[in-house]
Amino acid sequence: MSAAMIDDLPKLKAQLRRAERLKKLKALALIAPLVIFLLLAFVFPIGTMLWRGIDNSEMQLALPQTAQLLQQWDGQNLPSAEVFKSLASELPSAQKSGALGKYGRRLNYEDPTLKTLMTQTLRKMPIEPPSDWSQTLPQINPRWSDPKVWQALKNTAPRLTDRYLLASVDVERNAQGDLQFVAPDKKVYLDIFQRTLIISGTVTLVCLLLGFPLAYLLATLPTGTSNLLMIFVLLPFWTSLLVRTAAWIVLLQSGGLVNNALIGLGIIQEPLQLVFNRFGVIVAMTHILLPFMILPLYSVMKGISPSYQRAAISLGAHPFKAFWQVYVPQTLAGVAAGTILVFIMALGYYITPALLGGPSDQMVSYYVAYYTNTTNNWSMAAALGSLLLIATLVLYAVYNHLVNKNPVRR
Amino acid sequence: MALPIYASRTEKIWFWAFRIFCGLVLLFLILPILVIVPLSFSDSSFLTYPITGYSLQWYREIFTAGGPWMESLKNSLIIAPFATLLAMILGTLAAIGLNQAHFPGKGLLMALILSPMIVPLIIVAVGMYFFFATIGLLNSYTGLILAHAVLGVPFVVITVNATLQGFDYNQMRAGASLGASPTRTFFDIVLPQILPGVISGGLFAFATSFDEVVVALFLASPTERTLPMQMFSGIRENISPAIAALATLLIIMSVLLLLVMEWLRRRGEKLSQAGV
Structure with missing residues (x-):
């Protein structure tokens, strides 16, 4: 073996590796169109559909600030006056943008009467903003002084929820947040x-x-x-x-x-x-x-x-x-x-x-x-x-x- | 598995009991398909035996130009060929690629490619319904073609993959060394040899699209109503002998499909034997 050939050996190895890599790339290029097609027309649609099963963004879209404040609230007694004010200031714009309608449907799953409470409150809100909304809202409807209403709203505040997945095996969370089976007549x-x-x-x-x-x-x-x-x-x-x-x-x-x-x-x-x-x-x-x-x-x-x-x-x-x-x-x-x-x-x-x-x-x-x-x-x-x-x-x-x-x- | 002459009495009883049982299973498989054919020639508007008189009126009803059956057949004949073509092109290329090189994650990739065959149709249907609604493909031929191509592609990959098992890749190198471009190598050397697999995969894809109703129910408006959708509502609302007439035509089509598949299988076997 001549010295020149021995010098060429590493070069040859590199060439071989490159050829091997090229072959792999060519193979991948042949597979790519199908994989991209399946990702776009099959995996992505199914993925986004399943996302709806844990998605809970309705309140964050309709009442972003209130949603954030409610998540910080400990769920005891009544939330602070700041939460009342935030809700009152965000409600009109949510109605204008149409986000309130979608949120209303979400609220229905918590309590079917809450949607009416929202729309009725909106109708009766004073034109001049009062100094303390935590006084005014309960005057419009006494239910606003009921902690249960606020707890129900708090349930809709986080970005994600497990309620639908739990519901699909007949489980729900009670007021304390513990898991329990739903009432026997609601088991389906x-x-x-x-x-x-x-x-x-x-x-x-x-x-x-x-x-x-x-x-x-x-x-x-x-x-x-x-x-x-x-x-x-x-x-x-x-x-x-x-x-x-x-x-x-x-x-x-x-x-x-x-x-x-x-x-x-x-x-x-x-x-x-x-x-x-x-x-x-x-x-x-x-x-x-x-x-x-x-x-x-x-x-x-x-x-x-x-x-x-x-x-x-x-x-x-x-x-x-x-x-x-x-x-x-x-x-x-x-x-x-x-x-x-x-x-x-x-x-x-x-x-x-x-x-x-x-x-x-x-x-x-x-x-x-x-x-x-x-x-x-x-x-x-x-x-x-x-x-x-x-x-x-x-x-x-x-x-x-x-x-x-x-x-x-x- | 013939019965030996020296078989005992119990062995004989078991042997015939087994054969009779198998005969009944075969009858169970074929009887429903045979029973519906004579009813399509009945002159009564009920799908019941005995048949009192014969007529071709139900075939006439199906072949009425502009009628619901011909309109839906036309839609199916627009959607199925394009979906098949798309599935054949993407599936054949991918099968060749999958056979040429080994790389990590290949098994996972194969599982992804075959998964449209396994994922429940209702999930595919609802997923595509929401997605196509947002990108404006709902109630369009394009949407249905894409959806049916997804459902047909696994069959093409499987059949082409099977024919490629006996394929000698040195032929491609030979072609290239003689100066053929990759495209020419593909069309002149590879394609003729894997054609049985491509066509039988295509037939699977066509049959899938031509018989698919769940996804179509979600993606199509009455304008794009396919033949299976028309049949579905026909069976659901008012099952008339027109359904039996159409069923007879579809059974003839499946006999033809079966014959072509069998012919392709034999041809493929011959080719692979010649290759060895």
Whole structure:
């Protein structure tokens, strides 16, 4: 090796590193457009939506100084005269800018009478500012001398709040700031979450019970036959969700095929209520999600050699024992993948329960839509949505972990 | 998994019980789809069996120019192709990039790219509803195209990624060393080989947009009403055989999709085998 070449070696290394870095940059440049697109059109919108679940800026926008003063107030007795003055001086401009309207809606969640108190006070305020507002305001309405009113206002003063997140699990803060469950007649959300989990869990379990044997059959049949039968799985998979939902209405309605067949067989006399209730939702969701259980199971089972099971039987194991102790454990990766996948998808269902269920069969998604469209309680929609999203993402992480450890091909 | 001749009586019973059970599951999967087809030719306005007379009136109702079905079909045929195209371009580029280099955080990036498939649709819908309202994309074709492109992109990345597994990157170097520009290398060498993956990803994206209703319900006004939205309100308000006629057409479309996908899969297998 000549001296010149040895001198070149570090240069060569640097060149190689630069080439490697350039390759990485090129790869990143190819990925960047999609990532930027997803950040702008997907991550950012969802992020800002969820922010509404903890956002409490209404008072700070409408009455900034009063909000600041109220946060310093200890919440005992009545706030100082300075707070009264600040409120009285900020109210008119808040009304002019329109910020008071939004704050009024926020106040409604604390106490529905407070909004009226605000507007009524505004109407009756003297034109000449009095020397002491802490005297004048209670004269306009005696409620201003009630510490509870000021405590309610204080609740709306901080920038962030946990009230919506707490409310979405039926918890609230009492006057002392301690957590407690809401009154039993106001409990709604835990019931909705429970219902969502029960429906998703039932659908997942039924999918596993129906899907496991079928996947086993498909994986062990000769290729020609199993490809033919695979059409039965893939055709529903490719068929529009709405078509399948409509088909189940046709099948299950009171004059539908299922009822007619049962009456024809003499099993029942009167048509059964099979749709627009929990039963219809579970049947249709199972039908829609079953391919998502069968496909991962099938691909895992396809890779399992039958020789282990044969070896167990030849060693004297009963065929059932061989199946249960030798075959089934090898399928667990597929079982886990299929189960989590179906459960995740079921959790977020909206259309099928909306079309096939009754009022007591609606899941979390329905209430997110309801609060967004019907009652405009966007904070509550965001809080319920974040709990749904967190549950989904946690399960997705578990799914990724399982699938990456034991690769499942689709 | 045939039954051996020496099988015992209980084994035979279990074998047939198992087969009958699987047969019933297959019936459960396919029956709902088959049941709706004959009803679309019924002359009655109720979706019930037995069918007393046959007519094509429901197909006529669907194909009435200017009617709600054709208008919504037109909207879907504007939105789905553009969304598919956008998803195909962004997804293919990203899949190539993801395959070319290893860098920290790649797993996380992949999880981000695939997450539109996992995040509940209602959350995507409400998030985009607020965001598009502030930037003026609510009730516009552009908004729906962007939203559906987001939902379709994971499928393109997955399928292109799968076809790239067997791709030999030395071919790109060979192309470059012979003087081809990167663009020319892509179009003449890479694209023809990964085309099955790009097209099947595109078909997934198209089917997603063509069947998507939750996000559309939030982002579209009656002017941009898509076919699934029209079906949704049809099923909800008054389920008529016109729905069955449309369902039949959509089932024919899914059969075609299934055939094309199968053809692409076989072609992809052949290509990757030839590559080895």
